[in-house]
Amino acid sequence: MEKRRVSRQRNPVQSFIRNAVRWGLAIPLWLLLARPDFQAWARLVGPAMDVGVWTGRLFVGLLKTGVIFWVAHTIACMFYILPQWERLVLLRLGRSVGARGPGFFVVPPFLYSVARIVDVRITTYEVKATKTLTRDNIPIDVTAAVELEVEDPEKAVIAVRDYWKTTEWASMEALKSTVGGNDLRPLLSETGRVAAALKAEIDSAAKDYGVNVRAVRITDVGTPPALVEELAVIARAERSAKAKQIQADAEKAVATALAEATHTLAAQPGAMDLRQLQALLDISKEESAMVIVYPMTSPMGRQIAAAAAGAQAGKKQLAQAKSG
Secondary structure (H helix, E strand, O other): OHHHHHOOOOOHHHHHHHHHHHHHHHHHHHHHHHHHHHHHHHHHOOOOOOHHHHHHHHHHHHHHHHHHHHHHHHHHOOEEEEOOOEEEEEEEOOEEEEEEOOEEEEOOOOOEEEEEEEEOOOEEEEEEEEEEEOOOOOEEEEEEEEEEEEOOHHHHHHOOOOHHHHHHHHHHHHHHHHHHOOOHHHHHHOHHHHHHHHHHHHHHHHHHHOEEEEEEEEEEEEOOHHHHHHHHHHHHHHHHHHHHHHHHHHHHHHHHHHHHHHHHHHHOOOHHHHHHHHHHHHHHOOOOOOOOOOOOOOHHHHHHHHHHHHHHHHHHHHHHHHHO
């Protein structure tokens, strides 16, 4: 994983330009400067050759060849072509002169040097806190995904040796600190709030390295199976208690409304009679209902109602006897 981060992808355009410059300089210079020495060495080889002169011309030819290829390679390495997602941190006599890129650059040798080429694309990696105790002393495994990008390439190269590794360690420490500062239930039910607090803590440390933390997401919270069952029992008990509390509040509200209605009807003359008429209207909507209207203070009305009720009951008993 680390090797993938620090290694750069091959840039075919930059390689082509460097090879063209390297061989375009090396071949003409070799033909002009080193080839005559090898030709003279070839003429000296023979039965009566002078060993000192022979080895001297060969050494001069090899030395010129090495110098020519070194000069050509040095000049070719001056040319840089950076893609859109890379930045080059440049040093002049050991001092940083800022970041360059993207595009084509020529970096003169000996005076300038390249500190590092940084990839500024958004990157996501995982951090894990295994067997970490929560504030209520429950061991859990938490996995979080951290999304970040290099915001200041110069600071990422100059201020820290390995900004990726340092940011990973800061993320892991922040994750363990966040888990230890919360109970288990918020970690399970309030992952958004916990992730926001975790992002703020990581970002406060990563900004010193030129890294910007874009987002933090808690992807997994591993809990023991027995604990999950206990939490389910607790949740069911809480839901049941909440339902009973809501029912009790509703009954209390109905009783309060009835008490207020009673006081209102008692305070208005004739309001009770209107309420009785409304009740009679509701009863008369039933098909099997017999409604007898009589004054409440009339003995005759009460006797008629009792007789009608007795006759209705007798009919029902007769029907049951016939069916039996």
